[in-house]
Amino acid sequence: MDTFKAISTKLDVREFKSQRVPGDIKRKVLEAARLTGSAMNRQEWRFVLIQDRADLKKLAADSRTGKWVEGADFAIIILVDPKVFAHMIDAGRVLQDMELAAWNFGVASGIYMGVDEGALRKDFAIPEALMFTAVLGFGYPKRKILGKKDRKPLEEIAFSEKFGQKFTAKDFS
């Protein structure tokens, strides 16, 4: 899929079909993570792939804002080292690359950050030195994705030459 098309059609999905995602797609999602660039190439991120149904259930029980993950085909916990410069930017880049790599194969995803951290750490053996950032849940979408996004207009969020200065037709000629 063309990259811009992937970005412009990808929506957050929280309901998934029971159809399994093939293993080679899961591997490609993790490869996309591995290949992402990080600040000073530190690659401090760590990922936990969850695909066992009982573990997905546990993941849902440990969440506050992502109970829907129970219905995902698989999930990935994203961890970073908080001592590393720009770790949150690293986390954002890597999770977006994973989501787009999956969407390229028609595999949808959603994200959540709200968890009972103590329970999550205990259930998934997350080391104290690593910071939890988010969980991504993946699967084939239950409903057809129509691609309609609720987003602010470009003129509200981006400017020409100076903050606050509107674009003109010349800017994009």
Ligand SMILES: Cc1cc2nc3c(=O)[nH]c(=O)nc-3n(C[C@H](O)[C@H](O)[C@H](O)COP(=O)(O)O)c2cc1C
């Ligand atoms: C940093 C971040 C945290 C989010 N946390 C949650 C969350 O805890 N639970 C959830 O269901 N969705 C969460 N979302 C999903 C957003 O609600 C979603 O990306 C936004 O509403 C746009 O959705 P759309 O792309 O489908 O239009 C989060 C998204 C981001 C980027």
